[in-house]
Structure formats: structure tokens, C-alpha cells
Amino acid sequence: MWSALLVGVVIWALLYQAVARYRIGSPSLRLLSVPVSAGGFRARIPLGALRYETSHVPAGIAASLHAYAGSLLGRLWYDLGIVLASVSMVAALVILCVTCLQVVSRLWIAHGPTAHLSKRALEEPASPLWVTPLLWNVNLTSSELVPLLGTMAVSQLVHEWGHVLAASLHKVRPLRWGLTLVFPCVVMAHVTFPDLSHLSARKQLRIVAAGVWHNALLLVAWAIVATLASGLWVDAGGWRVTSCSDSSLAAYMRHGTMVLAVNDLSLAAMSPHERTVWWHRMLDDALPREPGWCIPASDWSQANATCCAASAASRGCFVDESRTWKCFDVLSVFEQTDTRCDESCDGVCARIEPSHPLVRLQLRQPNGSADHVVVQGTASGLGTRVSVSSYQLVAPLRLLLGHNTADLLADVLRVVSRYMYMHQVSMVLFNMLPIHGLDGGHMAELGLHLLWPTDAAMPLYTPSTSAPYTPRRPLSPAIIHTLLDRFTKGLAVVALLGSTWLTLAYGRTV
Template sequence: MLNFVGHVAVFWLLVYVVDKCMSLPVIARRVRAVYGAAKEAAGISISPCYIKLYTTRFNWLFAKAEGSRVARIWFGCGTLFGVLLFFSSVMLLCVALYKGSVGKDDEQVLTPVMPGLNLPTSDVPYYLTTLIVSALFHEAGHALAAACEMVRINGWGMFLLLVYPGAYVELHPDHLALISAQRQLRIYCAGVWHNLVLALCGLAVFFLLPTLLLPFYSRGTGAVVLYLPEDSIFSEQLSPSTVISDVNMCPVFSTDDWFNCVQKQAHAPLTGYCMPTAILKQYHLYSYADTAALQEGGRGCCPDGTQSDLCFHMLSNSPIMNMSTPYLCLAARAVVTRQLCSHPRDCKGPAACVFPSIPSSSRLIRIRHNSHNRDILYLGEARGLYSTVVLGDYNPRSSYVPLLLPIIISTQLLYLVSLSGAFALLNVVPAYALDGQWVTIALVEAWLEPCIKSQKQRTLFCNCVLFMGTFLLAANVIVSIINLVINNR
């Protein structure tokens, strides 16, 4: 969190210092003139922690919607869904406030996204890109709906406030005041309607992604290694594009299979291996008294300096040397290729079931893959495998196809669906400074004018609704931040 804040502070300091320095007398007059003209032509203004861009270009694109019947039907549907979201958002915030207040963190509906705290710094580009795209689609909805209702568009722009980008559209206030409340409602609901459509389109593309990428990537062949963390213990055994196909004889065809197989190893009892009795008789047997106690219940019987050997204890229907549970020092890599067992009766022929004598929370896991290196033997907690490698489902059909492209696209789509959907839902809340403020006023004017004749009373009613909606939203944000800070201590 501190690292992220430091980078943001340095960025804004450089922007502000450079902007101020370009206006100093020590700078050549020609350079100052070019810099000022460029800012003015682009409509850029800079102040502390705030950059704004305003332009009248591309207004002709919005003007194409003037008088369009298709656009009127489109934004008519947007009004219907916008009004439904208006009431749904209030109910959702009430539920979210209740669950957040009683401490049901696992069921918390509203969670603030804070870079460096609950948003990984590696995901910040996805987050910022989603905010920019969502804001542009939102404001394009307002602009197109305004043009459809013959309201003049003065201009549009974008801004960056600290770390949050956004967009806005400036409509002619007199033109907006002259149209009916129903037509105003179409304009006010158009932004959240476009965000909702954007989220649904992102969701559709996400589910169709395997089909869209089929010419370039194959699936179902295993879990593909995307990259290895810097401290990964598999850095010498695995490399990007390696395909993992098996975890302790549990077949892996996808990342879901990988997680399921690892989870199975974590919860399943310790597994043994079938070893023929004829082979075991070639090894020296140790009694319990001859072994050394290890941490968390393990036993050691191998001489010092043996890197690849491991101590096993044996279960057999015919005890050898009159020992009920003798111990043997065996080559772990040769043992794990044998049939799995939990009791000697699971083995065929004269054989014993040998179990690694390791801590109770540890597992001996064999991982098979398609690289030229030998199969991986992992000794430790099964869940520790989650942090050793990052896997994906898409295997490139050619070396020219980017390995990380599917995960980049799918991650961006997930951010687009979640943030654009949340943007639509929260922006229509009846609260000050949101689209919900103007939706509330238009709804009251359109629906309650026959019941409440006085304009002053309608204004008072709107203010009461907006005050309660603002309080509800603020309470949710405060409770969510408190829960977030408590959970991340």
C-alpha cells in the first residue's frame, strides 16, 4: 500500500512541477508558447492531483442519433432497466448495510476496491482500463440519448482525479430544461443502461472465449505453466508452456483439475505405495527405537547426506523380522512410481504397503509434466503447491502465439463485467452527485406531479429521498472500509 502511494505521489509531483516550470520566465518564450498552445488545443487543464481534458471534437458523431427511431427504442429500453435498477440498488444497499454491520464478511455485497490493499498492484492496469472504458461508454450513452432528444451537446471530456480516471459530457442546460420529464429520464438512464449492456457483452465474450481462441489455442490437454514466481521451488524443473498432466495419479486436464487434485491430496489420508516383499528384503529394516524423531510426528531412518532417500514405515500381512511396523530407507523417486495403497490387501502378490514417515500435515506428491526433466517430487503441505506456479488452460498451437494472451483477455473481461456492472448499479442510487439524483427528480416530476401539485413540495420530497439515499450509500462505504481494514490487519 505504501509503495503504491509513493508511486502515485511521485507521479503527481512530477506532473505539477513540469507544468509549472513550463510557464517560468527562464524557459524560452517559443517553448512556452508551443506548450501553452498544445494544452489549449487539447483542452487540457492541470491542477494538483487533477488533470482534465475538454473538447468539442467528435460532437458530429453524437449528432447522428438526432431523430433516430432506433435510438429512441434503444434508450426507451434503457429507461425501463434504469428505473428497475433504481429501486433494486436501494434494496441491495439495505441488504449490504445489514450484512456488513452484523459482521457477515463472507456475504458482504459491497466491497470497495483499494489499490495496494485488496487490489493487487499487478492488476492496477486492468482496473484503470476498465474504469476508462466504463466511463466512456457511460458518457456516450448520455450524449447519444441527448442527441436523440434534440438536446445540444456542448462538449465532452475526460479527467484523472488522483488515481481514478473518468469522463463527462456537457449538455446545454436550457435545452435540457425545455423537454419533458419523461424525455429527461431517457437521458439520465442512458449512462447506466450502457454500463449494463457493456457488462453483459463482456460476460458473453468471456463465456465464448474458448471458442473464439480455438484456432490459436488448445484446451483439455493439461494445466499449462504461465510463469513461475521468483521464489518458486520449481524454477529449475518447470518453465513457461510446460503442461502438467498428473498429480499423484490424479489426472489433470485443466486448472480446475489441478486445484481439485491438490485439494484432494490435502484432505485425503496419507497414501502408501505397494512394494514387492522380495525387494524390501534387500533393505535394512529399522525398529521404532532405531529411528529419530522429526518435527510434527515424522521419523528419520536414513543416513545423513542422502538427498533423494526418505524414511518409510511398512505395513505387511506377514511381518518381516518379527517387527509390526518396521522402517526402511528407500529411494523416494523409485517408490512413488508404484501402485497406491492404504492397506497391504490393496496390493497384488506378495507385497507390503509402505508409507512415507513424514509430518502429519505433509504429503509426498509426484507431479508429471511433458518437459524433458524428470517428474517432480514435492514434499510438504499440499496447499503450498498453489503458490509455486501460475497455471492456465490455454496451450498455444504455435510458438508465435502469446502464452499469456488468454489470461490477459479473461482477466480484463472479468474486471469489465464486475466493475461496469457495479458502476451501473451504484450510479443510479438516489444520492447527490450521481445520476440517481437526476433520475429521482425526473421520476418525481413524471409520476408524482398529479398527486403533489406544489413544485416546492415535490422539491422537498426529492431532497428527502436524496438525503436518505446519500446516507445509505455513505454508510455502506464506511462499513465496507472498516471491514476491509479489519480483515487486512
């Protein structure tokens, strides 16, 4: 698989080079390498990446932008980009700060003085981290690899091309811009400009902010297209099964089967968007914590725990508040036991043993019959074997294209839309963090110098003496920028390490 993918990537790179040579000039395509020297030995070790660069900007685009260089419309268009980039920087800092507070509070719950009193709070699904919507659906499957990398490449190309267009507006030609293809398939765009210090701070801000501005425009354009296309899909009324890779489940979850409820979560009354959100929470095993079942004390005392040591087909392992394990027929408990409990009841309040998880599904078959199916395993494990959709194509098109083609088209558009939104919003926000090397760092530096034009302290002379006195140097834009950079990096480290630890310790961060 990987060898075929590698060959395909190389062929794609060579074809791209041929087309680019014909369309935009004579760029260079070379293998990135690092020089190594030891004594008299000198060599270059390849880094496994192809870099494609050119300094050429198509003449038609450059001429049209030069025509708008002195116009009010061209200046205002990219001034809007400065406003958007400033708002994005503030929003990114707020999201990062709130995420750090959430991570610290959950770590305090886990290891603070009252950790033993808050164990149940850790077992229940917590409110999502503020950074979670920007990284929605990290449960990547092999079928989603191509849309993920494709939208990533498009997002970066649009971003860097925005810088090139804004620079061309001010008659600045990039030294080089292009693509870096990291084997086996990751595409990274880049652009390098000459010294822009001869431009005013406002013109430099336009060039810096143009990247996220074009990402935002692409996001708006895609949202319009998606809104128009959404009229072709209607609410399915639940999770409609589109495919099932498990042979044992395929008899119950055929194509077109509707999932109306999972555990105690009813899906029929939800909107399609809410169902989609809950599907991704299920993939993270973040379904709501369920109350227990009230089992008569006589039945509990007579039951054994044999299935807890070895899984049985129709029996499930239950546990009470005193951590005693017992085995029961799952359908008899779930369908015949009407009383639910949280702590205690007239009998024994029992829950599903977490190490022997069960997922309950309420199904409606294509012929209209109802089924109640209990699946051994986790919700995320079920999600990897079954594909669902909250929508279905309108009846005329569904009959014209066929059910399988309609579902394939819906899945492709759904995946592409999700990653398109995720990448555009992530680039608009994360790229504007005031960190050196990011657009946000350049913009913070330019903004500070624009608001604080000089940091030179004027020498003063005290009365009755000729000795000059220079007061203590105030905070300069460079110092403020450095402090802001280190503060933001510290927040990023806390959010990254804290969320990673929560994921490793509890299997999820939401």
C-alpha cells in the same frame, strides 16, 4: 519508475490534445487548480490533474441522431435504457441491503453474546458478500495496472458518451464534455449539460439512463466477442503454470506443469471457470478449512516443538485441540497418515499451526511424472509468485505462436475480460444507487416527479366558517428523494466500514 510514468502520461496528454484539436475542434487543456486567498495574498494551487474539455459534437454523429429524434425507433431504443436503469437501481439496492445484512451478521458473530461459541465459524471461509463479485480480484499486481486503468477509462468514456448521444437525439448540446487526467495515470470522464427543465420528464430520463445503457451494451458486445474468442482455448485439466518468479519453486513448477490439487481441493474434475474462481479465493486465503491428521499418541508425545520457534526445511509445526505445538516431517504426515479427523481420533487430531502455514500441491510435470510438493507460507503468498491458467490455446495455434506467446496472449485477454466485466457491471449497478450526484439520484428525482406530478396542497374550507384550513403537508417527492438518498448512504457506509473492519480483523471479507 514513477518519474518515467509521469513523463509518459504528460506526453500522452499532449498527443491526445493535438489529435483532438485536429479531429473535433478546439478544446481547452488546462491544469486544474484551486484558488487560495489569505489577506492580500492570492494564488492558485495546482491539483495535479489535466482537464480536457470541449462542447463540440462531431457533425456527422449529431446529424444522424437528429434524424432519429422524431422516429419511433430512436425513442424506443433509449426507452429500453430507462427500463434497464430502473432494474439496475432495484438490483443495486437489493445487493447493498443484503451485503449490509451479511456484514452485520458477521459482526454479531464476532462480538455478540455467543462469540466464543462461533470462533470456528469465523475461521472457516464464509459465503461471499453479495458485493464481492462486483469487485472481483482486488489483489492487484503491477502487471494488471495498465488493463485496470485502461478498462476504467474506456468504461467512463462509453458512459459519458452515452449521455452525449442521448442528449443529441433531443437536440441538446452539452456545455462541455471531456476527460480529467489525474496524475499519474487515472482518467475520469465528465459531461455537463445546460438546464434540461424545458424537456419532458421522459426525455430527461432517456438522457440520464443512457450512460448505464451504453455500459450494458458494451458489456453485451464484449461478452459476444469473448464467447467467440473462447473457442480458441480449451480446458487445460488443472492450473497450468505459465510462469514462476521464485527460484526455489521453479525447479518443481516449470512452465507447463499442471497443478492437479491444492491441499484437499481437487482441481482435475472442476470446470475451467470453477478453477479460476478458486484461484482468486486462494489469493484471498479463502481455501476450505481442512480436517486434521490423526497422529499416533506415542509419536505425538515423543515429538518436540523446536521448528515452531524457527522454521525448518522439511518439518512443519502442528497443533492439537489443547493448543500444544509439535514438529513432524511434513511428507511423513501428509503421505503416510491416511486417517483424517475433525475433533478427536484414536491418537491425536493435529492441524497445521495457522502462524506456520503450509500449502500442499499435487503436480504433474510436462513429462508426465507426478510430484507432491509442500510449500511453506500462505496460499496468497504462493499466488503472488506463480501464474497459472485454466486454459490452453488449441494445438495448431499453440504450435504456430509458441507456448510463451500463447500464454502471454491468454493472460492479457483474461485480465482485460475480468476488468471489463467488473467495471461495466459496477457502473451499471453502483451508478444507479439513488444518491445525489449519481445518475441514480437524478433518475429517482425525475421518476418521483413523474409519478407524483405536484406536491402542492390545495387549501380547503371547513363548513360554517370562512377561515381556510390547510391540511398537514403530505410527503412530497423532494422529501421522499431526500429520505431515499440518506437511507442509501447509510447502507453504503455500513457496508463499506463493516467490510473494511472484517478485512482488517480477519484478513478477508469472504
